[in-house]
Amino acid sequence: MLIINRYIPLEQLYLIGGMVFVLLIQIYFYLRYIRLPKAKKNTIDTQIEHAGDQLDLFESNIKGVSVIIAARNEAHNLLDYLPAILDQDYPMFEVIVVDDGSEDNTRDVLDQIALHYPRLKRSFVPRQARIISSKKLALSLGIKAARYDYLLFTDADCRPATNKWIQEIMRTFDNNPDNEVVLGYGAYFTSKGLLNRLIQYDTLFNGLHYLGAARCHHPYMGVGRNMAYKKGWFLSNHGFTSILGEMAGDDDLLVNHNAKGKNTAIVTTPDSLTWSVPKQTWKSWWQQKRRHLSVSPRYTLRSRIRLTAEPMTRVAWYALAVLLLCFGTDIVRMAVGVLLLIRLIIRWTVINLSAKRLGVKKIGCDIVIWDILLPLISLLILITPYRKPKHW
Numbered sequence: 001m002l003i004i005n006r007y008i009p010l011e012q013l014y015l016i017g018g019m020v021f022v023l024l025i026q027i028y029f030y031l032r033y034i035r036l037p038k039a040k041k042n043t044i045d046t047q048i049e050h051a052g053d054q055l056d057l058f059e060s061n062i063k064g065v066s067v068i069i070a071a072r073n074e075a076h077n078l079l080d081y082l083p084a085i086l087d088q089d090y091p092m093f094e095v096i097v098v099d100d101g102s103e104d105n106t107r108d109v110l111d112q113i114a115l116h117y118p119r120l121k122r123s124f125v126p127r128q129a130r131i132i133s134s135k136k137l138a139l140s141l142g143i144k145a146a147r148y149d150y151l152l153f154t155d156a157d158c159r160p161a162t163n164k165w166i167q168e169i170m171r172t173f174d175n176n177p178d179n180e181v182v183l184g185y186g187a188y189f190t191s192k193g194l195l196n197r198l199i200q201y202d203t204l205f206n207g208l209h210y211l212g213a214a215r216c217h218h219p220y221m222g223v224g225r226n227m228a229y230k231k232g233w234f235l236s237n238h239g240f241t242s243i244l245g246e247m248a249g250d251d252d253l254l255v256n257h258n259a260k261g262k263n264t265a266i267v268t269t270p271d272s273l274t275w276s277v278p279k280q281t282w283k284s285w286w287q288q289k290r291r292h293l294s295v296s297p298r299y300t301l302r303s304r305i306r307l308t309a310e311p312m313t314r315v316a317w318y319a320l321a322v323l324l325l326c327f328g329t330d331i332v333r334m335a336v337g338v339l340l341l342i343r344l345i346i347r348w349t350v351i352n353l354s355a356k357r358l359g360v361k362k363i364g365c366d367i368v369i370w371d372i373l374l375p376l377i378s379l380l381i382l383i384t385p386y387r388k389p390k391h392w
Helices: 003-006 010-034 045-049 054-061 074-088 106-114 134-143 165-175 192-214 230-235 254-259 284-295 301-329 330-358 367-383
Strands: 065-069 093-100 118-126 150-153 158-159 181-183 187-188 227-230 265-266 272-276
Touching: 010 192, 010 330, 065 074, 065 165, 065 265, 074 093, 074 106, 074 158, 093 106, 093 134, 106 118, 118 134, 134 227, 134 272, 150 165, 150 230, 165 181, 165 265, 181 192, 187 192, 192 265, 192 284, 192 330, 192 367, 227 230, 284 367, 301 330, 330 367
Parallel strands: 065 093, 065 150, 093 118, 181 265, 187 272
Antiparallel strands: 150 227, 158 272, 181 227
């Protein structure tokens, strides 16, 4: 100890010990929640190959699925992406698109597509409907009209990664009869620019977090771009009744308040992904981020504690590092540099290995920038005065 004190003051030694402790917490978090294990091999394909007619469907125990989409002024996206959903390689499904008070030619587009796809059903929310979240009403109408008990949700600007999307989701229900909720990953198309790199990292990190939490029996959210649940589960939890006062939350709050560790599963194969068009301007991304964060105070206390643990330890990590780099001895600075490098390597490896298993683009060296900036951006959004719109 005397030799150590000769080169490292005792107070700095304590601070280094604090960094090591925080590093261990961070490593635990990444290995438990962010590391994505290899997905199990699909077992539903063989059943589908032998499901040629209606009799075979019942013999093979193939479950019917209702895909539900709420669309507002999405005529262009419906033309581009809806056929990929209607062309899914699954024997028993329907697609229900609810026109959420569109003012463009969404209805005409749906009429045109319906001529070629008998599976397509259409409904609408009256334009004069005056409620806080018309999307929840649109989804409720779609659920009410659904023929099947298994409900799969996505958005009008989403395209399934392949024509095996429904198969992958339904395989997860088949693997365990207790599964009532299945959470998938909604990726964004890549493009050039700093904003897109930020969106890619933010989406990947948050996605790995909520998928990992659900895998560890602590589900706290899902995304409406790619999630499924049983109609009976939705009705038994009184639908959106408890969150009608929120303009958002039709996906994350519904899962947060009602999903349990024993009835929630995840699907992470590349075929199970949906791909969406990301925001193109900083302003629109900021508004989207604000909308998502606006419902976080409605999360359960247990969820809020788990969600704040990682960013708080991250802030402590960087605070200790800056303090020691500014005022520490040379040997202390070297030790801090080694610890920073260790965490960076672990973080980069775990996130990119998980990205590879999902089938999305890996994160580059700018991971260091987003690691520091995103918690600050989220904090700024949360503390900035926010005037909610009257309708969503």
